[in-house]
Amino acid sequence: MTENPFTNSLKSPEIKDVTIKDHFWGKYVDLIRDVVVPYQWGILNDLVDIPVKSHAIKNFKIAAGLEDGEFEGFVFQDSDVAKWLEATSYILEKYPNPDLEKKVDEVIDIIEKAQWKDGYLNTYFTIKEKGKRWTNLEECHELYTAGHMIEAGVAHFKATGKTKLLDIVCKLADHIYSVFGEEEGKIRGYDGHPEIELALVKLYEVTNNSKYLELAKFFIDERGQEPYYFDIEWEKRGKKEHWQGFKKLGREYLQAHKPVREQREAVGHAVRAVYLYSGMADVAYYTKDKELYEVCEVLFDDIRNRKMYITGAIGSSAHGEAFTFEYDLPNAAAYAETCASVGLVFFAHRMNRIKPHRKYYDVVERALYNTIIGAMSQDGKKYFYVNPLEVFPKECEKRFDRHHVKPERQPWFGCACCPPNVARLLASIGKYIYLYNNNEIYVNLYIGSEAEFSINNQKVKIVQNSSYPFNDEVNFKIIADGEVYFTLNLRIPSWCDKFEIKINGELLTGFNLKDGYVSITRGWKSNDRIEIILPTQLKRAYSNPLVRENIGKVAIVKGPVAFCIEEADNGDNLHLVSVDRNSSLELQFDEKLLNGIYVVYAHGYKIWRDDFEDQLYKTDFETRYQPTKVKFIPYFAWGNRGKGEMRVWVYEK
Amino acid sequence: MTENPFTNSLKSPEIKDVTIKDHFWGKYVDLIRDVVVPYQWGILNDLVDIPVKSHAIKNFKIAAGLEDGEFEGFVFQDSDVAKWLEATSYILEKYPNPDLEKKVDEVIDIIEKAQWKDGYLNTYFTIKEKGKRWTNLEECHELYTAGHMIEAGVAHFKATGKTKLLDIVCKLADHIYSVFGEEEGKIRGYDGHPEIELALVKLYEVTNNSKYLELAKFFIDERGQEPYYFDIEWEKRGKKEHWQGFKKLGREYLQAHKPVREQREAVGHAVRAVYLYSGMADVAYYTKDKELYEVCEVLFDDIRNRKMYITGAIGSSAHGEAFTFEYDLPNAAAYAETCASVGLVFFAHRMNRIKPHRKYYDVVERALYNTIIGAMSQDGKKYFYVNPLEVFPKECEKRFDRHHVKPERQPWFGCACCPPNVARLLASIGKYIYLYNNNEIYVNLYIGSEAEFSINNQKVKIVQNSSYPFNDEVNFKIIADGEVYFTLNLRIPSWCDKFEIKINGELLTGFNLKDGYVSITRGWKSNDRIEIILPTQLKRAYSNPLVRENIGKVAIVKGPVAFCIEEADNGDNLHLVSVDRNSSLELQFDEKLLNGIYVVYAHGYKIWRDDFEDQLYKTDFETRYQPTKVKFIPYFAWGNRGKGEMRVWVYEK
Known part of the structure; x- marks a missing residue:
C-alpha cells in the first residue's frame, strides 16, 4: 500500500439528523426506545422479577x-x-x-x-x-x-x-x-x-x-x-x-503479547480485540498514522477472511471468549459473543471512515442482519450472549463443552455486557448509514431514512426508501436549496452481482466502481431521484474448504442475511436433513410467522433413520433418503419458538 | 428374558495353561514381558528420566x-x-x-x-x-x-x-x-x-x-x-x-444417582461405570442374581448400541471423563479413555461368562484391536490416555475443548492409570481366549495359542493357529488322551457374513448357530482338526444416522479392526479427503511400514482448496475434486510417525 489513506476525512451525521423510516429497521429502533431502554432501566434498578439481579x-x-x-x-x-x-x-x-x-x-x-x-x-x-x-x-x-x-x-x-x-x-x-x-x-x-x-x-x-x-x-x-x-x-x-x-489465559488473550504495531493476527478475547482495533483505527485516523492504519487493515482482513462466521460472529472459543486460529469455525461449539459482533461493527465502521471499501460494510451488514438483531428476542426482553450456528439442545445440557450455549434467550446475565451493547448500537444505527465530508456522501447501508447534511454550508437532505435486502429496490430523493455539488458514493455489496442505477429515470452507464462504491459526481438539486436495483438473490453459500466443519454443507443466504433451519419447522435431528443441490430456492413472506418474516423453501431429503434399528454400526449399507421440503427462516429469527434444534450449515445432496 | 441365565458356570483357563503363539498378539505379550514391565518398574521407582515422576x-x-x-x-x-x-x-x-x-x-x-x-x-x-x-x-x-x-x-x-x-x-x-x-x-x-x-x-x-x-x-x-x-x-x-x-460433577458421575438395580443407562465416569458393572456381573454370576444380571445386560446393550465408538472406546466427554447421552460420539472431542476400554473388556468378558453371546466378544475385539493396543506405542514406552477418532493438532494446541487430546503418545502421566491397565490386560490375554466347564469349551478369540483344559478330569489341549483378522484361516488341533466328550463352541463374529467349518477335512453342515456360537458336540480325539474359514472382508462401515458427526462419512473396517487415514500418508487437511463410494478397497501388507502392517488403498478425492483463494465464503460455487489414492492404516498403528492429523471417519463421495 503506497497511497495515502487519509484523504477523505469522513464523518457520520449526528443521530438527531437521521430519522429511521424503514420497514425492517424501524421496528428495532422503536423497540429500543419503547421497550428495551425502559426494560433495562428496570433491570439496572433491580425492579424486574428475574433470578439475576443487576x-x-x-x-x-x-x-x-x-x-x-x-x-x-x-x-x-x-x-x-x-x-x-x-x-x-x-x-x-x-x-x-x-x-x-x-x-x-x-x-x-x-x-x-x-x-x-x-x-x-x-x-x-x-x-x-x-x-x-x-x-x-x-x-x-x-x-x-x-x-x-x-x-x-x-x-x-x-x-x-x-x-x-x-x-x-x-x-x-x-x-x-x-x-x-x-x-x-x-x-x-x-x-x-x-x-x-x-x-x-x-x-x-x-x-x-x-x-x-x-x-x-x-x-x-x-x-x-x-x-x-x-x-x-x-x-x-x-x-x-x-x-x-x-x-493462565496468557498475553494473547489481552492482545498484549507484543506491541500492537507488530501484531498481524487477530488473537485472544474477541471483544477486547475489536475494541482495541477500533481505538487503533481512531488514533490512526486522527493522527494520520499510516503504519497503524495498515496494521488495522491486516487485522481486519484476518478476521474477515479467516475468523468470521457467515453470521458476522467472531470468537470461536468459549474458553477465553476468544479467537482461536485461522478457519477454526465450529458451529455448535461457537462462542460468537454478541458484544464481539457489536465491536466488529465499531471497528469496520472506523476503518471505512478512513478509506471506504465495501468490505467493511459487508462485514457490518453480516453482523447487523444476523448476530446482533438475532441476539435479542422479538419482544426486546431476552438476549443471547453466545450465538451458535448450530444447536442440539441435549448437547447444551449434557456436554460440558456446550454448556456455554443456551438454546433460548435469557432475561439477563450476571455478566450483562451484551444486552446494553445491542441497545446502544441499534439506538445509534442512524450514524452508520452515511459518511460524508464537504465533497462526498457515502451510502453504506440501505436503510429507509431521512438524513440531513451540511455540504459546504449548504443543507442537503437525502430521503432514502429501501426494500433491501429482502427486495431489490432502493431509491433516494435529494432535497436541497438550489444546486449542491458533491459526489454520491453508493456501496454495492459484494453479494450483488448485478445492479442498476438510474438518475432521474435515466440509466447510469460508464460509472466508476472503486473499492465497491459507485461514485456519481454532479450538482444535485431538489427532487433529483436516484434509483438502485440491488438484487440480493437467494444463494447457496459455501465455506472455504479449510473450514473443517462445513465440508458438504451449504448455507442459504440472501445478501447479508443467513438463513437457518429449525426443529419447529423441520422436525428433530436436523443433521439428517439435506438440501437438494439442484432444487430451486423459493422465498415467501410468511406474515403469520414470528410477526412476519421471509422464509425459504427448498427441496431436500431426510435420512431414513429406522434402517439401523437399534444398531450403532452397519457395514456396506446404503443410506435411504426421504424427499422432504426444507424450510428456512432468517437466522436472526431463530429460537423464538421454544427450545429446539437449529442449523445454519445444512448438508447438501 | 425368562430363561435362567446361570446354566453354564464357565471359567477361564489359568494364564499358565495358555501359551500365546500368535503372529499378531505374540509380539504384544513379548513387549509387555520384555519392555513394558521393566520400563514401568523404572517409572514407579523414578529411575526413568521423564518430566513426570511417579x-x-x-x-x-x-x-x-x-x-x-x-x-x-x-x-x-x-x-x-x-x-x-x-x-x-x-x-x-x-x-x-x-x-x-x-x-x-x-x-x-x-x-x-x-x-x-x-x-x-x-x-x-x-x-x-x-x-x-x-x-x-x-x-x-x-x-x-x-x-x-x-x-x-x-x-x-x-x-x-x-x-x-x-x-x-x-x-x-x-x-x-x-x-x-x-x-x-x-x-x-x-x-x-x-x-x-x-x-x-x-x-x-x-x-x-x-x-x-x-x-x-x-x-x-x-x-x-x-x-x-x-x-x-x-x-x-x-x-x-x-x-x-x-x-458439582453430580451423582451420575459416580453411578450413585439411584440404586444400581434401577439403573438402565450407562452414565457418568466411564471407567467407574464399567468397573462397577463388572463387579455387578461377578456378583450376579456367583449369587445367581437374575435381576442384577438383567440390569447388566441392559447397561451393556446401552453402551454397545448407543455409546461406543467403532474403536471400542467409550466415554465421549472430557469433562468427567464420562458418558454423555445416546449417539453423542464426537470424533475429535472424544475422551475415549484407554482404561475405559480395558474396563469394557472386563465387563463384556464377565457377561459372556454368565451366558455366552457373540455380542460380548464383538465388543472385546473392537476394544482390543483398536483402542487398547493403539494406546501403546510400538516400543511399549509411550501411551495414550485419550484415544480420539480424529486429530487436528492445531486444535489440540489452540482450542481449550481439545486440550485433553494429545496428538502423540506420552512417556507417562501424572494420573497414570492407563499404562499399567494396558499391561495387566495384555499380560493376561490368555485368560480371554477360552471359557470352559466340564461339558463345553467356548472359543471367544481367535488367537494362536496352546491351551490346556481339564474336562471331567481328562486333560485336553487345544492348539490354535490363527491368521484372523487380517486373513481368514483359523484351525485347531485337539490333543488328548483318548476320547473326550465336550461341546466346542466357536464364536462367529458378527462381521463374518460367511464362514465355513471343517472337522477333520469334512465340511460341517446342519450345525446350530445360537447367540453367535456354533456348537459342535462330539467325542474329541487327539489330532482331531477343526478348520474355520472366517472371512473378515474389508468393509465400509457406517454409523447410525443419529450419530450427528458421522453423516456422509465412512470408516474402513476389517472385522474388528478400524482403519484411519493419517497426514503422513495423505497430506494435511484430511477433512478434504473423501473415499469414492464405488471404489474397490485394496488390502496390502506393507512390511516396511511401522514394523509391518496391513494398509488399505482406496480411490478417492481431495477437495481443491485453492479455488477460494483468500475468501472465507463463496456463493453458488461448485467444489472441485482432485482424484487421489487414499491410504489407510490400522487405527492401532496411528500416531507412530510424529505429530499429524488423523481420521477414522472419512467423507464418502
Missing part, C-alpha cells in the same frame, strides 16, 4: 453515600449503567422525552456524587477495594469502565447539550491523564480490556482537547511493550489474582 | 517407615504399584523369572511394612491424612486402591503360590469387612470409584471365603440408596472437598 445503580448509590450496602456484581458492573446512559442518550437525541431525561439526570446526579474529588470514578474500588485503585489493570477493568462512562458523557452531551456528565468524564479523563503516561512518576500501563482508547478519541472529538487523543495513543503504543506491564503490577501486588487462573 | 514406590517406602519424605501424587497413586504387581504376576505365572520375582518380593516386603496392624493399607492416608481414614469415600479412592491391591494379591498367589501378598490383602479385606456393612456401627458406604467389588469377588474365588462375596454384594446394593451416603460423609467432614468442584 445491582448496578445500587452500587452507584452506595458509592455516592446515598445508601448503605455492599458492592455486588462484576468489577465492571458500572459499565452496564454507562452503556444504558449511552443508549438512552441516543434515543433522547432523536426522540426528546422529558420523563426519560429526568431519569437520566437523576442517575447523573448519583454518578456525580460517586466521583472522587480527584476525578476517579469506579464503584467497585470505591466500595470494596478502596486502597487498591490502579493496582490491577490487567484484570479489573478500571479504564474499561471509565471508557464506557466517557462514551456515555459524550453521548449525553450531544443528545441534550447538558454538560454535567461530560464534565464528570472530562474530570475522570483528566485524572487518568495525570496517572498514566510516559513521564516519570506516571504509570506506564494500559487496561486488560481495551475500551478507554476509543472512548478518549470520542472525548477528543467533542472537546477538541488533544491530550485525550494523546492519551489514547499512549495506551495503544504502550500495549505489549517490554518490560511487560501486567507482570510488573502483578509482582507489585504480591501476585494476587482477581480471577482465579487469569494468568 | 513416586509410587517411594510412597510405600515412606509409609513403611523405610524412608523419609512426603507423599506425592494422586490419592490413588498406590494403585499404579498394585497394577504393576498384577501385570508382573501374570507374566511370572507364564514366564518364571527369578530376578523379576525378587523385585516383586521386595515390593511386597515394603507393602507389608506399610500395612497397619488392623489391616488398613493406603500410603496417602498413612503419610498425609493419618486421622482421616474412611472419611471421604466419595473422592479419595481408598476402597479403589484396596481393590487393586487385592487383585494384585490374587494374581501373585496364582502366579507364584506364595501367600504373602494374598495374606496382606486378606487382612486388608477383613479390615474392610469389619468397617463396612449393614450392621450397627459399620459404615453404610461405598467407594466413589468402583473397583473393590470385582476385586472382592476375585478374592472370594481364590479363598472361597463367602464374606468377600457378601461384602462385594453389599457395596453394590448400597450404592445410590437413600439417604445418600456421600452427602452424609460430606456433611460429617464439614463439607470439605478433596478435589475442588467435585460435588
Whole structure:
C-alpha cells in the first residue's frame, strides 16, 4: 500500500439528523426506545422479577453515600449503567422525552456524587477495594469502565447539550491523564480490556482537547511493550489474582503479547480485540498514522477472511471468549459473543471512515442482519450472549463443552455486557448509514431514512426508501436549496452481482466502481431521484474448504442475511436433513410467522433413520433418503419458538 | 428374558495353561514381558528420566517407615504399584523369572511394612491424612486402591503360590469387612470409584471365603440408596472437598444417582461405570442374581448400541471423563479413555461368562484391536490416555475443548492409570481366549495359542493357529488322551457374513448357530482338526444416522479392526479427503511400514482448496475434486510417525 489513506476525512451525521423510516429497521429502533431502554432501566434498578439481579445503580448509590450496602456484581458492573446512559442518550437525541431525561439526570446526579474529588470514578474500588485503585489493570477493568462512562458523557452531551456528565468524564479523563503516561512518576500501563482508547478519541472529538487523543495513543503504543506491564503490577501486588487462573489465559488473550504495531493476527478475547482495533483505527485516523492504519487493515482482513462466521460472529472459543486460529469455525461449539459482533461493527465502521471499501460494510451488514438483531428476542426482553450456528439442545445440557450455549434467550446475565451493547448500537444505527465530508456522501447501508447534511454550508437532505435486502429496490430523493455539488458514493455489496442505477429515470452507464462504491459526481438539486436495483438473490453459500466443519454443507443466504433451519419447522435431528443441490430456492413472506418474516423453501431429503434399528454400526449399507421440503427462516429469527434444534450449515445432496 | 441365565458356570483357563503363539498378539505379550514391565518398574521407582515422576514406590517406602519424605501424587497413586504387581504376576505365572520375582518380593516386603496392624493399607492416608481414614469415600479412592491391591494379591498367589501378598490383602479385606456393612456401627458406604467389588469377588474365588462375596454384594446394593451416603460423609467432614468442584460433577458421575438395580443407562465416569458393572456381573454370576444380571445386560446393550465408538472406546466427554447421552460420539472431542476400554473388556468378558453371546466378544475385539493396543506405542514406552477418532493438532494446541487430546503418545502421566491397565490386560490375554466347564469349551478369540483344559478330569489341549483378522484361516488341533466328550463352541463374529467349518477335512453342515456360537458336540480325539474359514472382508462401515458427526462419512473396517487415514500418508487437511463410494478397497501388507502392517488403498478425492483463494465464503460455487489414492492404516498403528492429523471417519463421495 503506497497511497495515502487519509484523504477523505469522513464523518457520520449526528443521530438527531437521521430519522429511521424503514420497514425492517424501524421496528428495532422503536423497540429500543419503547421497550428495551425502559426494560433495562428496570433491570439496572433491580425492579424486574428475574433470578439475576443487576445491582448496578445500587452500587452507584452506595458509592455516592446515598445508601448503605455492599458492592455486588462484576468489577465492571458500572459499565452496564454507562452503556444504558449511552443508549438512552441516543434515543433522547432523536426522540426528546422529558420523563426519560429526568431519569437520566437523576442517575447523573448519583454518578456525580460517586466521583472522587480527584476525578476517579469506579464503584467497585470505591466500595470494596478502596486502597487498591490502579493496582490491577490487567484484570479489573478500571479504564474499561471509565471508557464506557466517557462514551456515555459524550453521548449525553450531544443528545441534550447538558454538560454535567461530560464534565464528570472530562474530570475522570483528566485524572487518568495525570496517572498514566510516559513521564516519570506516571504509570506506564494500559487496561486488560481495551475500551478507554476509543472512548478518549470520542472525548477528543467533542472537546477538541488533544491530550485525550494523546492519551489514547499512549495506551495503544504502550500495549505489549517490554518490560511487560501486567507482570510488573502483578509482582507489585504480591501476585494476587482477581480471577482465579487469569494468568493462565496468557498475553494473547489481552492482545498484549507484543506491541500492537507488530501484531498481524487477530488473537485472544474477541471483544477486547475489536475494541482495541477500533481505538487503533481512531488514533490512526486522527493522527494520520499510516503504519497503524495498515496494521488495522491486516487485522481486519484476518478476521474477515479467516475468523468470521457467515453470521458476522467472531470468537470461536468459549474458553477465553476468544479467537482461536485461522478457519477454526465450529458451529455448535461457537462462542460468537454478541458484544464481539457489536465491536466488529465499531471497528469496520472506523476503518471505512478512513478509506471506504465495501468490505467493511459487508462485514457490518453480516453482523447487523444476523448476530446482533438475532441476539435479542422479538419482544426486546431476552438476549443471547453466545450465538451458535448450530444447536442440539441435549448437547447444551449434557456436554460440558456446550454448556456455554443456551438454546433460548435469557432475561439477563450476571455478566450483562451484551444486552446494553445491542441497545446502544441499534439506538445509534442512524450514524452508520452515511459518511460524508464537504465533497462526498457515502451510502453504506440501505436503510429507509431521512438524513440531513451540511455540504459546504449548504443543507442537503437525502430521503432514502429501501426494500433491501429482502427486495431489490432502493431509491433516494435529494432535497436541497438550489444546486449542491458533491459526489454520491453508493456501496454495492459484494453479494450483488448485478445492479442498476438510474438518475432521474435515466440509466447510469460508464460509472466508476472503486473499492465497491459507485461514485456519481454532479450538482444535485431538489427532487433529483436516484434509483438502485440491488438484487440480493437467494444463494447457496459455501465455506472455504479449510473450514473443517462445513465440508458438504451449504448455507442459504440472501445478501447479508443467513438463513437457518429449525426443529419447529423441520422436525428433530436436523443433521439428517439435506438440501437438494439442484432444487430451486423459493422465498415467501410468511406474515403469520414470528410477526412476519421471509422464509425459504427448498427441496431436500431426510435420512431414513429406522434402517439401523437399534444398531450403532452397519457395514456396506446404503443410506435411504426421504424427499422432504426444507424450510428456512432468517437466522436472526431463530429460537423464538421454544427450545429446539437449529442449523445454519445444512448438508447438501 | 425368562430363561435362567446361570446354566453354564464357565471359567477361564489359568494364564499358565495358555501359551500365546500368535503372529499378531505374540509380539504384544513379548513387549509387555520384555519392555513394558521393566520400563514401568523404572517409572514407579523414578529411575526413568521423564518430566513426570511417579513416586509410587517411594510412597510405600515412606509409609513403611523405610524412608523419609512426603507423599506425592494422586490419592490413588498406590494403585499404579498394585497394577504393576498384577501385570508382573501374570507374566511370572507364564514366564518364571527369578530376578523379576525378587523385585516383586521386595515390593511386597515394603507393602507389608506399610500395612497397619488392623489391616488398613493406603500410603496417602498413612503419610498425609493419618486421622482421616474412611472419611471421604466419595473422592479419595481408598476402597479403589484396596481393590487393586487385592487383585494384585490374587494374581501373585496364582502366579507364584506364595501367600504373602494374598495374606496382606486378606487382612486388608477383613479390615474392610469389619468397617463396612449393614450392621450397627459399620459404615453404610461405598467407594466413589468402583473397583473393590470385582476385586472382592476375585478374592472370594481364590479363598472361597463367602464374606468377600457378601461384602462385594453389599457395596453394590448400597450404592445410590437413600439417604445418600456421600452427602452424609460430606456433611460429617464439614463439607470439605478433596478435589475442588467435585460435588458439582453430580451423582451420575459416580453411578450413585439411584440404586444400581434401577439403573438402565450407562452414565457418568466411564471407567467407574464399567468397573462397577463388572463387579455387578461377578456378583450376579456367583449369587445367581437374575435381576442384577438383567440390569447388566441392559447397561451393556446401552453402551454397545448407543455409546461406543467403532474403536471400542467409550466415554465421549472430557469433562468427567464420562458418558454423555445416546449417539453423542464426537470424533475429535472424544475422551475415549484407554482404561475405559480395558474396563469394557472386563465387563463384556464377565457377561459372556454368565451366558455366552457373540455380542460380548464383538465388543472385546473392537476394544482390543483398536483402542487398547493403539494406546501403546510400538516400543511399549509411550501411551495414550485419550484415544480420539480424529486429530487436528492445531486444535489440540489452540482450542481449550481439545486440550485433553494429545496428538502423540506420552512417556507417562501424572494420573497414570492407563499404562499399567494396558499391561495387566495384555499380560493376561490368555485368560480371554477360552471359557470352559466340564461339558463345553467356548472359543471367544481367535488367537494362536496352546491351551490346556481339564474336562471331567481328562486333560485336553487345544492348539490354535490363527491368521484372523487380517486373513481368514483359523484351525485347531485337539490333543488328548483318548476320547473326550465336550461341546466346542466357536464364536462367529458378527462381521463374518460367511464362514465355513471343517472337522477333520469334512465340511460341517446342519450345525446350530445360537447367540453367535456354533456348537459342535462330539467325542474329541487327539489330532482331531477343526478348520474355520472366517472371512473378515474389508468393509465400509457406517454409523447410525443419529450419530450427528458421522453423516456422509465412512470408516474402513476389517472385522474388528478400524482403519484411519493419517497426514503422513495423505497430506494435511484430511477433512478434504473423501473415499469414492464405488471404489474397490485394496488390502496390502506393507512390511516396511511401522514394523509391518496391513494398509488399505482406496480411490478417492481431495477437495481443491485453492479455488477460494483468500475468501472465507463463496456463493453458488461448485467444489472441485482432485482424484487421489487414499491410504489407510490400522487405527492401532496411528500416531507412530510424529505429530499429524488423523481420521477414522472419512467423507464418502
